[in-house]
Amino acid sequence: MATKPQVASLLVYLIISAATATAYSRRPHPRRPCNELVFFFHDILFNGRNYNNATAAIVGSPQWGNKTAMATPFNFGDMVVFDDPITLDNNLHSPAVGRAQGMYFYDQKSIYGAWLGFSFLFNSTEYVGTLNFAGADPLMNKTRDISVIGGTGDFFMARGVATLMTDAFEGDVYFRLRVDIKLYECW
Amino acid sequence: MATKPQVASLLVYLIISAATATAYSRRPHPRRPCNELVFFFHDILFNGRNYNNATAAIVGSPQWGNKTAMATPFNFGDMVVFDDPITLDNNLHSPAVGRAQGMYFYDQKSIYGAWLGFSFLFNSTEYVGTLNFAGADPLMNKTRDISVIGGTGDFFMARGVATLMTDAFEGDVYFRLRVDIKLYECW
Amino acid sequence: MATKPQVASLLVYLIISAATATAYSRRPHPRRPCNELVFFFHDILFNGRNYNNATAAIVGSPQWGNKTAMATPFNFGDMVVFDDPITLDNNLHSPAVGRAQGMYFYDQKSIYGAWLGFSFLFNSTEYVGTLNFAGADPLMNKTRDISVIGGTGDFFMARGVATLMTDAFEGDVYFRLRVDIKLYECW
Numbered sequence: 001m002a003t004k005p006q007v008a009s010l011l012v013y014l015i016i017s018a019a020t021a022t023a024y025s026r027r028p029h030p031r032r033p034c035n036e037l038v039f040f041f042h043d044i045l046f047n048g049r050n051y052n053n054a055t056a057a058i059v060g061s062p063q064w065g066n067k068t069a070m071a072t073p074f075n076f077g078d079m080v081v082f083d084d085p086i087t088l089d090n091n092l093h094s095p096a097v098g099r100a101q102g103m104y105f106y107d108q109k110s111i112y113g114a115w116l117g118f119s120f121l122f123n124s125t126e127y128v129g130t131l132n133f134a135g136a137d138p139l140m141n142k143t144r145d146i147s148v149i150g151g152t153g154d155f156f157m158a159r160g161v162a163t164l165m166t167d168a169f170e171g172d173v174y175f176r177l178r179v180d181i182k183l184y185e186c187w
Numbered sequence: 188m189a190t191k192p193q194v195a196s197l198l199v200y201l202i203i204s205a206a207t208a209t210a211y212s213r214r215p216h217p218r219r220p221c222n223e224l225v226f227f228f229h230d231i232l233f234n235g236r237n238y239n240n241a242t243a244a245i246v247g248s249p250q251w252g253n254k255t256a257m258a259t260p261f262n263f264g265d266m267v268v269f270d271d272p273i274t275l276d277n278n279l280h281s282p283a284v285g286r287a288q289g290m291y292f293y294d295q296k297s298i299y300g301a302w303l304g305f306s307f308l309f310n311s312t313e314y315v316g317t318l319n320f321a322g323a324d325p326l327m328n329k330t331r332d333i334s335v336i337g338g339t340g341d342f343f344m345a346r347g348v349a350t351l352m353t354d355a356f357e358g359d360v361y362f363r364l365r366v367d368i369k370l371y372e373c374w
Numbered sequence: 375m376a377t378k379p380q381v382a383s384l385l386v387y388l389i390i391s392a393a394t395a396t397a398y399s400r401r402p403h404p405r406r407p408c409n410e411l412v413f414f415f416h417d418i419l420f421n422g423r424n425y426n427n428a429t430a431a432i433v434g435s436p437q438w439g440n441k442t443a444m445a446t447p448f449n450f451g452d453m454v455v456f457d458d459p460i461t462l463d464n465n466l467h468s469p470a471v472g473r474a475q476g477m478y479f480y481d482q483k484s485i486y487g488a489w490l491g492f493s494f495l496f497n498s499t500e501y502v503g504t505l506n507f508a509g510a511d512p513l514m515n516k517t518r519d520i521s522v523i524g525g526t527g528d529f530f531m532a533r534g535v536a537t538l539m540t541d542a543f544e545g546d547v548y549f550r551l552r553v554d555i556k557l558y559e560c561w
Contacts, residue, residue: 029561059247060433063441067250119323136493147524150334246434254437306510337521374403
């Protein structure tokens with residue numbers, strides 16, 4: 001068995017190691033999420049004839065575009081603001097559990113690709129608070145990862161990764177995204 | 188009193204617990220801010236006749252909108268870029284301590300709601316650096332929380348929450364926001 | 375030499391200190407980057423005559439602007455979406471190692487200043503993943519710091535600071551930015 005001084009030295013070494021690891025390196029981080037959420041959101045684009053149902057509108061477009069139809073080719077240059085219902089399943093008519101609010105714009109000339117900046121707003125018995133997102137959405141990929149860049153309320157200071165999947169679309173007017181949110185920083 | 192092996196075991200257990208807690212869970216995080224700041228910023232929207240005073244301009248609008256007046260209803264679809272003075276009190280004519288630069292856009296059809304992406308830029312004796320913000324601004328709420336998503340200079344790597352309050356507004360042309368910034372990550 | 379109870383007390387104290395430091399303060403953070411990357415990206419703005427070469431287009435503009443030329447003065451109010459090649463050196467014709475996709479807009483009336491929200495997308499033997507950026511770009515400064523607000527794939531959960539430098543520009547149509555990325559959070 002170790003003598004007392006040896007035990008003490010070992011323990012002091014271990015303590016210092018632990019403290020140093022904390023202060024000077026934040027690895028290894030756990031890659032297990034501290035919270036996982038799955039939602040769907042539904043975007044109905046204003047096309048000049050559907051104002052009442054529309055949840056989104058083109059507000060910027062390139063020189064060859066307009067505000068009631070996507071630009072050709074590949075929607076390049078169209079900028080859209082939206083206030084979309086969030087549901088727990090893929091049914092547009094399910095009760096909304098929150099709103100997805102923000103913008104997306106198409107930024108590629110030779111393939112469908114977009115960039116998103118938006119928030120999820122919750123004010124229900126389940127959640128009160130917001131999650132903020134930013135990132136690229138290369139639409140031809142089956143899954144696209146964007147960043148959860150912050151949160152408030154129940155999601156205070158959250159960070160993580162959200163995986164987008166196009167769950168359905170109908171022409172240029174309707175699309176539905178599935179969003180798998182994994183938070184890795186929870187306060 | 189504990190025997191030596193018992194003391195050693197207990198201590199090793201405690202050390203491993205501490206180290207594990209560090210590596211595998213970052214809770215509990217302190218919810219005490221590491222920095223608190225309060226500012227006001229002042230937005231004067233270009234309306235076709237006030238170019239010299241204007242600090243903001245509509246650059247995107249929906250099909251039914253234009254660039255010199257907010258769209259009806261609820262400004263939905265209007266996108267604005269701004270370069271607003273930041274002051275320490277609610278007086279537009281107080282010395283500016285920095286600039287708020289970025290954009291907001293109105294994204295709701297049936298109530299006033301916006302989304303913000305912007306930065307605070309400081310270059311004074313007090314602060315040199317930037318804070319970056321993103322989040323939803325449901326304007327009818329008395330207070331709205333957005334995220335501090337990063338910072339540079341004196342605010343290197345900052346994260347936190349900023350609470351917005353509409354301190355005053357005059358029609359569509361002027362509004363003043365009070366921003367209570369609480370940083371929870373300070374480097 | 376310390377008696378057993380003294381050793382035990384000291385060690386318990388040290389353990390508690392270390393654990394407390396971990397839980398209640400995350401300082402001091404290391405300011406040594408955990409990853410450093412340098413890239414160039416190249417922006418060719420659509421001017422009405424260069425569609426095939428253009429990597430960017432004006433999609434929003436102020437009342438006095440248009441979609442094929444920068445607004446006067448100082449491009450104020452012009453909003454641009456882009457999909458720019460990323461290279462390892464300052465040669466536009468070097469092999470692209472990724473794409474810079476997102477938007478910038480000019481938000482100052484009396485000097486050149488912009489705000490950026492964009493992503494770097496990598497899908498090469500070197501890197502697979504994305505980095506997301508946001509921040510102000512006061513163009514007259516030799517260097518400008520923006521935030522790395524998140525990342526995915528090889529850059530999972532990254533945070534840091536990116537320093538922008540204008541490496542070259544040709545009128546309003548071409549500019550090249552050098553970006554020095556320093557990550558301080560790597561998972």
